[in-house]
Amino acid sequence: MRIAIYGYGNLGKGVECAVRQNADAELVGVFTRRDPSSVKTQFGAPVYKADDILKFVNKIDVLISCGGSATDLPVSTPVLAQNFNVVDSFDTHANIPSHFEKVNSAAMLGRHTALISSGWDPGMFSLNRLYASAILPEGETYTFWGRGVSQGHSDAIRRIPGVKDARQYTVPVPEAIDEVRRGEQPDLTTRQKHRRECYVVAEEGADLEQIRQQIITMPNYFSDYDTTVTFISEEELLKNHSALPHGGVVIRSGVTGNGNKHTIEYKLTLDSNPEFTANVLVAFARAIYRMHNRGDNGCKTVFDIAPADLSVLSPSELRKQLL
Amino acid sequence: MRIAIYGYGNLGKGVECAVRQNADAELVGVFTRRDPSSVKTQFGAPVYKADDILKFVNKIDVLISCGGSATDLPVSTPVLAQNFNVVDSFDTHANIPSHFEKVNSAAMLGRHTALISSGWDPGMFSLNRLYASAILPEGETYTFWGRGVSQGHSDAIRRIPGVKDARQYTVPVPEAIDEVRRGEQPDLTTRQKHRRECYVVAEEGADLEQIRQQIITMPNYFSDYDTTVTFISEEELLKNHSALPHGGVVIRSGVTGNGNKHTIEYKLTLDSNPEFTANVLVAFARAIYRMHNRGDNGCKTVFDIAPADLSVLSPSELRKQLL
Numbered sequence: 001m002r003i004a005i006y007g008y009g010n011l012g013k014g015v016e017c018a019v020r021q022n023a024d025a026e027l028v029g030v031f032t033r034r035d036p037s038s039v040k041t042q043f044g045a046p047v048y049k050a051d052d053i054l055k056f057v058n059k060i061d062v063l064i065s066c067g068g069s070a071t072d073l074p075v076s077t078p079v080l081a082q083n084f085n086v087v088d089s090f091d092t093h094a095n096i097p098s099h100f101e102k103v104n105s106a107a108m109l110g111r112h113t114a115l116i117s118s119g120w121d122p123g124m125f126s127l128n129r130l131y132a133s134a135i136l137p138e139g140e141t142y143t144f145w146g147r148g149v150s151q152g153h154s155d156a157i158r159r160i161p162g163v164k165d166a167r168q169y170t171v172p173v174p175e176a177i178d179e180v181r182r183g184e185q186p187d188l189t190t191r192q193k194h195r196r197e198c199y200v201v202a203e204e205g206a207d208l209e210q211i212r213q214q215i216i217t218m219p220n221y222f223s224d225y226d227t228t229v230t231f232i233s234e235e236e237l238l239k240n241h242s243a244l245p246h247g248g249v250v251i252r253s254g255v256t257g258n259g260n261k262h263t264i265e266y267k268l269t270l271d272s273n274p275e276f277t278a279n280v281l282v283a284f285a286r287a288i289y290r291m292h293n294r295g296d297n298g299c300k301t302v303f304d305i306a307p308a309d310l311s312v313l314s315p316s317e318l319r320k321q322l323l
Numbered sequence: 324m325r326i327a328i329y330g331y332g333n334l335g336k337g338v339e340c341a342v343r344q345n346a347d348a349e350l351v352g353v354f355t356r357r358d359p360s361s362v363k364t365q366f367g368a369p370v371y372k373a374d375d376i377l378k379f380v381n382k383i384d385v386l387i388s389c390g391g392s393a394t395d396l397p398v399s400t401p402v403l404a405q406n407f408n409v410v411d412s413f414d415t416h417a418n419i420p421s422h423f424e425k426v427n428s429a430a431m432l433g434r435h436t437a438l439i440s441s442g443w444d445p446g447m448f449s450l451n452r453l454y455a456s457a458i459l460p461e462g463e464t465y466t467f468w469g470r471g472v473s474q475g476h477s478d479a480i481r482r483i484p485g486v487k488d489a490r491q492y493t494v495p496v497p498e499a500i501d502e503v504r505r506g507e508q509p510d511l512t513t514r515q516k517h518r519r520e521c522y523v524v525a526e527e528g529a530d531l532e533q534i535r536q537q538i539i540t541m542p543n544y545f546s547d548y549d550t551t552v553t554f555i556s557e558e559e560l561l562k563n564h565s566a567l568p569h570g571g572v573v574i575r576s577g578v579t580g581n582g583n584k585h586t587i588e589y590k591l592t593l594d595s596n597p598e599f600t601a602n603v604l605v606a607f608a609r610a611i612y613r614m615h616n617r618g619d620n621g622c623k624t625v626f627d628i629a630p631a632d633l634s635v636l637s638p639s640e641l642r643k644q645l646l
Contacts, residue, residue, distance in 0.1 A: 017580040021460040096646055097639065117646055124454070126646045127630055128589075131447070133645070134606040134633035135599075137344040181592075256602055257340040260594035266451075267590070269504075271583035276458075279579055283457040303631040303641050307450055310457035311626075316420065318626050322456070323419050323440055323449045 001289045003282065004028040004056065006080065007066035008039055008047070010244065011089065014278025015064050016042055022282055024312055028060050057083050062285040064088075064278075078102040081299070082110035085292045087285045089119040089277055096122070104299035113292035114299045118284045119277040120268055121145070125250050127302050128266035132252035136262060139254020140185040144172035144193060148246025148273060156221045157198055160214050162206030165234065167241040169197040172248065183253040183261040189224075196227040199241050201234045246273035283310045324612045326605065327351040327379065329403065330389035331362055331370075333567065334412065337601025338387050339365055345605055347635055351383050380406050384615075385608040387411075387601075401425040404622070405433035408615045410608050412442040412600055419445070427622035436615035437622045441607045442600040443591055444468070448573050450625050451589035455575035459585060462577020463508040467495035467516060471569025471596060479544045480521055483537050485529030488557065490564040492520040495571065506576040506584040512547075519550040522564050524557045569596035606633045 003019050005012045008030045019027045020043065029046040032039050036047040048056075053063075063080055065088040067073050073090045080086045081103050090099050096117055107114040117123065121143070129141050150170045157166035176193050179186045198215055202208055212229045216222055232241075249267040256262065270276045284302065287309035291300070308315055313322070326342050328335045331353045342350045343366065352369040355362050359370040371379075376386075386403055388411040390396050396413045403409045404426050413422050419440055430437040440446065444466070452464050473493045480489035499516050502509045521538055525531055535552045539545050555564075572590040579585065593599045607625065610632035614623070631638055636645070 014580065021579070093646070096642055100642055122646045124458075124587075127454075129645045130630050130634055130641060131450075134609075134630075134635075135447075135602050137602075137635075256344070256598040257337065257595060260598050262594060262599050263590075263592040264447075265588075265590040265592075267586075267588040269586040269588075271585060272580060275579040275583050276585050279458050279460075286457075301642055301646055303634075303638070303646070304629050306627050306629045307453050307457075308626040311453055312457075312460075315626070318453060319419055319423055319624055322452045323416070323445045323624055323626070 001025050001061040001286060002028050002059065003285060004060040004063050005030045005045075005066055006050065006053065006063055006076065007072065008032045008034075008041070009066060010274035011278055011281075012064075012066040013042060014272070014275040015066060015281060016045060016278075017275060018278040018282040021279070022286070022312070024286070025282060028056065053080070054083060060084055061289050062087060064281050064285060074099060074102075077114065077116065078106040081107040081112055081114040083112070085113045085285075085288050087115045087118055087281050087288055089123070089281060090117045091119065091122055093122065100299050100301070108298050111297050113288050113297050115284050115288050115305070116299060116301060118302055119280050120270075121248065123277075123280055123302055124268070125248070125266070128250045128264075129252070130303060132250070132264040132266075136252055136254030136256070136264065138256075139252050139262075141250065141252040142180045142188070142193075143248065143250050144177055145248040146170035146172050146194065146246065148248070148270070149241075149244050151244075153196065153198075153221055156218060157200060157215055160211055162203050162211050163200055164203050165201040165237055167199045167237060169199075171195045171197055177249065177251070180251045180253060181263060181265070183255075183263055185253055191225055194225060196222055196225045198227060198229045199232050199237060200229060201237050202231055243271065244273045246270050246276075286310060286312070324348050324384040324609065325351050325382065326608060327383040327386050328353045328368075328389055329373065329376065329386055329399065330395065331355045331357075331364070332389060332391075333597035334601055334604075335387075335389040336365060337595070337598040338389060338604060339368060339601075340598060341601040341605040344602070345609070345635070347609070348605060351379065376403070377406060383407055384612050385410060387604050387608060397422060397425075400437065400439065401429040404430040404435055404437040406435070408436045408608075408611050410438045410441055410604050410611055412446070412604060413440045414442065414445055416445065423622050423624070431621050434620050436611050436620050438607050438611050438628070439622060439624060441625055442603050443593075444571065446600075446603055446625055447591070448571070448589070451573045451587075452575070453626060455573070455587040455589075459575055459577030459579070459587065461579075462575050462585075464573065464575040465503045465511070465516075466571065466573050467500055468571035469493035469495050469517065469569065471571070471593070472564075472567050474567075476519065476521075476544055479541060480523060480538055483534055485526050485534050486523055487526050488524040488560055490522045490560060492522075494518045494520055500572065500574070503574045503576060504586060504588070506578075506586055508576055514548055517548060519545055519548045521550060521552045522555050522560060523552060524560050525554055566594065567596045569593050569599075609633060609635070 153168035
């Protein structure tokens, strides 16, 4: 399958690596809104102008849309879905239903197949919430994120005057996870589930206490959490906080029969959030390509994909080797 | 959907409980090879002779076949699949391909939909092996079982002369799990992955040391493992070892990009192996019923089921609530 990357940030670079791990995939190229001559790919893939994408109709089997969920994907995925099979990682949970409708209309019109909101959350975590709740109807599902870097929260800190750079880690509270694992089905507040650790590089002469107050009282982002703020040097930030690890766990505990308890747990521990997300996108691109070849058009989510379509192995190989 | 249970052992009883947790399911009855008047169901479901099953064509939407994999299911599932949609938990891994072919031919002939090898392993563990290997092509997958009761190994001990009753626990070796979690991708022997703990009630006057030797040297079952044998009284067996807990974990670790490590882990902790398995079967029965209503006949495995079909929620509810 011929894959192309639309948008070349951390996620696009991850997709470039992921394609090389899949023998049935090849990379057509990278499409960018920047000047193509200013963009150098990691392994020499050609770079094209995003505006030239329509010249590649019939030369791309699946386009992986690697823009941001805030402003890029709501516009680009519907437009692209009319002319290409497309996969995105749209992750603004509240807007998924409307994004779905727009992408579905476009894909139906263009007779293409699209997948939105793939990755690990939404994505693999969503799948595990679904499987676990279908298996244990009488139970409760919990999602914990981290320990990992939240890009959105890091950006929010960077917008505070006097802040030069920042990294925010979302940290699950171990006691809360333990309670859930024991099957106690606790009611947990936002504060009881996660802590937030902030590493901040301040401008010279900035009022550190004022920055700290602005962070810990920031509504939505920090005010509902126990937040720690540590000021560090730029060197230390680069040295110890330049990676993008993440992960988390989905746990459902439930009961059956005469009070028997069961716990289903799905846990990810990731050195690189964008690279792992990219690998998920490429596996699902394979499924979308196959579904399109079967005439199954329109917008899909991870819930609609039969797992066998994700694998390079044939159905009979899967039954023999993995069942 | 109208469910019926074919075979009323531990698994059949679990299905009877599971149906009550699913508002869209109702239980038609239990079919048994025993004299129906000798079988009392837990919640008053009617009991019929297995031989009368064909009188219930068109009265059952999905038949859940709850026999054993050694002798029951290889015969019964193909026969039943010709006349009913059927779900089984066939778990003899080596014979899955031939079982699949037989059930597929029968289901195609009768225009029904069948699912074989559902449950947790094969079943949910298989799904997680597939998802994880599709996402991380460069990696290694490990499956650990336990701590839990292995019925097959308990039966093997009971067949030794001088043994009155026995319970065998499969126990994963914690050090091996830790190595795998750290992403070290170790080569592990059978002995390094699991230990076996046996609790044995001996007949009066039996030679305990001879029983112990027969257990620990038994090929396939015990000779490749570190096995402990503890002799206990019948009372203690009933008091402390009458439950059927089980569980385990599937872990895949892999790398992306420039050596970034990732770990995907799916873990089950189950108070009751048969009740949990039964809940999985009923969720998949829902999918099989829907696929049959769409004209999608033949034999399926868990790999062929789009996750959305497992849930009582509609696709738009799923996107809104679980994605």
